[in-house]
Amino acid sequence: GAGVSQSPSNKVTEKGKDVELRCDPISGHTALYWYRQSLGQGLEFLIYFQGNSAPDKSGLPSDRFSAERTGGSVSTLTIQRTQQEDSAVYLCASSSSTFNSPLHFGNGTRLTVT
Amino acid sequence: GENVEQHPSTLSVQEGDSAVIKCTYSDSASNYFPWYKQELGKRPQLIIDIRSNVGEKKDQRIAVTLNKTAKHFSLHITETQPEDSAVYFCAAYSGAGSYQLTFGKGTKLSVIP
Numbered sequence: 014g015a016g017v018s019q020s021p022s023n024k025v026t027e028k029g030k031d032v033e034l035r036c037d038p039i040s041g042h043t044a045l046y047w048y049r050q051s052l053g054q055g056l057e058f059l060i061y062f063q064g065n066s067a068p069d070k071s072g073l074p075s076d077r078f079s080a081e082r083t084g085g086s087v088s089t090l091t092i093q094r095t096q097q098e099d100s101a102v103y104l105c106a107s108s109s110s111t112f113n114s115p116l117h118f119g120n121g122t123r124l125t126v127t
Numbered sequence: 128g129e130n131v132e133q134h135p136s137t138l139s140v141q142e143g144d145s146a147v148i149k150c151t152y153s154d155s156a157s158n159y160f161p162w163y164k165q166e167l168g169k170r171p172q173l174i175i176d177i178r179s180n181v182g183e184k185k186d187q188r189i190a191v192t193l194n195k196t197a198k199h200f201s202l203h204i205t206e207t208q209p210e211d212s213a214v215y216f217c218a219a220y221s222g223a224g225s226y227q228l229t230f231g232k233g234t235k236l237s238v239i240p
Binding site (some may be wrong): 045046054058116 | 158161231
């Protein structure tokens with residue numbers, strides 16, 4: 014079946030602009046995660062959504078970052094007033110409602126801030 | 128929250144040899160430990176996972192062991208092949224009822240033909 018879909022695959026933006034990254038999880042998956050991966054680095058947790066519960070935003074690095082998930086499906090990660098240090102690959106993942114279920118990752122959005 | 132330490136950061140082995148990657152975690156309530164493989168420019172993909180009710184799990188050339196008392200778990204790859212070359216990440220859930228998955232910093236494995 015269809016996996017996790019992210020768009021755009023690449024995004025180049027100027028410093029100070031806002032960007033929106035989109036994630037479409039696997040159908041039926043209630044948990045959705047955003048991670049950030051800088052070049053050659055590990056996976057930095059940003060935020061996750063689980064069903065109708067309040068999201069865990071503990072990983073968001075600043076108030077310029079926000080995310081929403083509409084209708085329990087598609088999610089959008091928004092970065093306002095982008096900075097060069099925001100350049101990274103933003104990975105979305107989803108998992109089923111079962112506790113301790115594997116995460117399935119999308120191909121990511123490569124964000125470059127010039 | 129959970130803290131996951133992973134070692135080594137880089138590992139080179141000859142084709143056919145074994146590779147071992149080790150991780151430690153801090154939260155004694157964590158009970159699910161997946162391993163992901165990420166090839167260059169690709170997304171991370173689950174290769175094996177283990178839950179705390181077992182001490183070892185095998186899948187062909189890959190095995191994972193878990194020591195809950197010591198709070199560490201390891202990935203073992205036997206008979207390594209060039210296509211095993213990738214970055215491997217361990218991870219742990221942040222405890223009972225939590226959906227936050229914390230990753231180690233990764234191990235870059237190079238298999239030399």
